[in-house]
Amino acid sequence: MNAVTTFLTQDGGFWVLTFVKIALLLFIVLTVNAYLTWFERKVVALMQSRIGPHRVGPHGLLQPAADGLKFLFKEDVMPGGVDKFVYLLAPFLALTLALASLAVIPFGPDPLPFKFFGHQIDLWITNPDIGLLVLFSVTALGVYGVALAGWASNSKYPLLGGLRSSAQMVSYELSMTMSVVGVVLMANSFSLTEIISKQQDGKWGLLSWNAFTFHGGFPQIVGFLCFLVSAIAETNRVPFDLPEAESELVAGFHTEYSSFKFAMFFIAEYTSMITVSSLCAILFFGGWNSPFPATPFWQFTHYLPSLILIPFGLWVLFDGLKYETIFGKLVLPALGAAIAGIGALLLAGIWIAPLHDVNEYIQGPFWLLSKIFFFLFFYVWARGTLPRFRYDQLMNIGWKLLLPVSIANVIVTAGFVLFRSAP
């Protein structure tokens, strides 16, 4: 019996549970995607001394919904002379693969305290022993979405964009895979949960994360930088967004796509941003481990979620009261009160035992989500700061800088691991 055959012979409860989890994760991720566009526009606007979206809803909060509706109601144009099958396959492939990679990402250490027909409810959809390799194989196939879209459009600009992207993604996939070998060497496993739990050390807090620790290896900060740069290139984001360089290629590979087919590429791009951010957090920055040591002295940091939620909720409440529309006057204060209330309940965990358990339970997901959020912010930050690279510069960085550096990182880390494990 291997992992797959055990998986195939599970009973009905397992399948229902898995499908519910998938539906829930899809719902959350697609909503987060929508608000990520809002977040990106707001942050870039702030960096450029603009206001950003502010017309639809308070602070432009309903802008993503408006955009989504617009995508649905736009005319769906199919240009003449396209290869129909491949043209329709490409956005489907891009979106499916981007969403599939989320299945192996673990969001928290402990299963929920209750069971579903005798099945433990873990905070991940699946946790294979080769989790990292699954992610890389999904990324490896992800190139086809972009490349085939460029080819099938039967148009010059998309073809150039598709060519660029396949060359770029193949080049950067090498350094991306190489840069995580150090982490795998230190954890001795491809399993993401295993990699995270190896970074847990009671006394040292954030110093036991792979990026900084000497424990069982060598600090992976160089590997992290290589991974971050290649992952940004792999997701076709600024400053490596040459496949869709608007000043040269109109919109690159998705020039000929309209309506919801364009939205599928868009969602795929933002989903892979989330995947990469979670990978950065999991592989190099301790995953769900708190940056503070797990000693009684640092116990108070467990109330950090409520410390954030209460002021934020109160701010939303009072900000909502200023609005004249019904949505602002009623929904925002109610939302603010709810957020502040949750924060207060968590804080009440100091005195009430069940609430204390809840507060302890959300520590893991809280830290992982905070780290993911930070790396998402980093993406937007890079977009607001850096100009696009030239194509030859892009290839030089990939092959002449990132690849040698990440190989050197592997050799040094392997040396340290060998040295430590020697008797």
Next chain:
Amino acid sequence: MSPVLIVFFLLAALCVIGALSLILQKHPIHSALSLIIVMVSLAGLYLLMGAEFVAAVQIIVYGGAIMVLFVFVIMLLNASAEEHTSFSKLAKFGGLPLALALTGLLASAMIHNGGAVPNTTSPDALASTTTISILLFSTFVYPFELTSFLILVAIMGALVLAQREKS
């Protein structure tokens, strides 16, 4: 029929359909896509046998890197649909009988063994990454190093050829 068997037949059917489509499609890109289907369904079959690492590497190396290069070259050359030429005489008189002979040989071997093809290694040898690496770096270390040396030579050869064209 057990669910494992159902999945096996689904993947095997997908694999065969992909391989047939690879030959029958007229456009190179469609053929390349069919080949990707073959690669991915093969990876699924490896997974069923418990060889997780091999399955992942199959997708990363063959499904990803190598087939992307295929697609890239086809796109770069902007190859269009191929034209059908008449059936070659060599294929008719040499190829067809040979293909039939091979099929017959395989079929008779399978019937002779009662439908069960014996395992070449212990089935758990490919299960974990640790056992694979131990096999790779102890029993098969010379073939492994020789293969990597061969690939290195091929890379250098490609570089030399590309360089000569430039000057």
